[in-house]
Amino acid sequence: MxxxxxxxxxxxxxxxxxxxxxxxxxxxxxxxxxxxxxxxxxxxxxxxxxxxxxxxxxxxxxxxxxxxxxxxxxxxxxxxxxxxxxxxxxxxxxxxxxxxxxxxxxxxxxxxxxxxxxxxxxxxxxxxxHLGPEPLTTDFAADRLTRLSRGKQVAVKNFIMDNAVVVGVGNIYANEALFMAGIDPRRKAGNVSAKRYERLTVAIKDVLAKAIQQGGTTLKDFTQTDGNPGYFKQSLNVYGRAGKPCMVCETPIKSLTIGQRNTFYCPQCQR
DNA sequence: AAACACCCCTGCGGGC
DNA sequence: TGCCCGCAGGGGTGTT
Known part of the structure; x- marks a missing residue:
């Protein structure tokens, strides 16, 4: 959840x-x-x-x-x-x-x-x-992603979900942030440029902050403590949207498994 | 060391 | 209606 x-x-x-x-x-x-x-x-x-x-x-x-x-x-x-x-x-x-x-x-x-x-x-x-920095603080900056990823063969999606790299990025928001940054989730972390890590860092901060503002994402059963659902589900661009048209280019969203977890991306927008 | 696979557990939705 | 299967937001552990 x-x-x-x-x-x-x-x-x-x-x-x-x-x-x-x-x-x-x-x-x-x-x-x-x-x-x-x-x-x-x-x-x-x-x-x-x-x-x-x-x-x-x-x-x-x-x-x-x-x-x-x-x-x-x-x-x-x-x-x-x-x-x-x-x-x-x-x-x-x-x-x-x-x-x-x-x-x-x-x-x-x-x-x-x-x-x-x-x-x-x-x-x-x-x-x-042994947790990494909080994503919504200045302790989390792009140069950290660039520095830690050099030489890493792991998929960039797994890399940003690693709690030693940055905490709090789970499956939904990893997918969403990579879409926002235009990065293919399968790409090797070590092969993502510093410039693209800048965009990814902004995307991670942005997507998490907006999701908090909207009360989180209700998929099946998450509710705020007042019992109301979160409304961020309406803002999801790729998560859970396999086969549906990309919000930007209308190419069907693809899904595959990376690191035993369901992964969604736009093959046109994400390279 | 790094990159994976696997496991913990219950509920639910879809297919038949 | 009911059963079976696959899958789910996390993350520690163990194997290559």
């Missing part, structure tokens, strides 16, 4: 309900997520939430004692803010209950998501310690 824009939309939706609130209870109904949910997570009870931040596709619930609850939505994870008394439904695995009477409820049918616990004073979990 979620790429960076959907995670950011979720963050914006939940933050007002969590910030400044005390956690009164943690309910874990199923610990079998991407990694087993640690018992120590309940150490967060009694703590005040000072902020909800994001790193890559991880949401960080920052606690006053410097502890953190770290959530990842995986492929099918969803967050809702509800009255704590609302009965849980299937796949509602975790409730973070707040003094306000609300709770943050994590639902994840496929259980590819995660809930990690970083105790006060502990290092950030290893999953977050």
């Amino acid at each position: 979620p790429e960076l824009p959907e995670v950011e939309v979720s963050r914006l939706g939940i933050a007002p309900y969590l910030q400044g609130e005390h956690i009164t209870q943690l309910i874990v109904r199923d610990r079998r997520l991407r990694w087993p949910v640690e018992e120590a997570l309940s150490d967060a009870v009694g703590q005040k939430v000072v902020a909800v931040t994001r790193r890559a596709k991880y949401l960080l619930i920052e606690l006053q004692n410097t502890g953190r609850i770290i959530l990842h939505l995986g492929m099918s994870g969803k967050l809702r803010v509800l009255d704590a008394a609302v009965p849980p439904v299937k796949h509602d695995h975790i409730d973070i209950v707040l003094a306000s009477g609300k709770c943050l409820r994590f639902n994840d049918p496929r259980r590819f998501g995660a809930c990690l616990w970083q105790a006060p004073g502990q290092d950030i979990p290893a999953q977050l310690s």
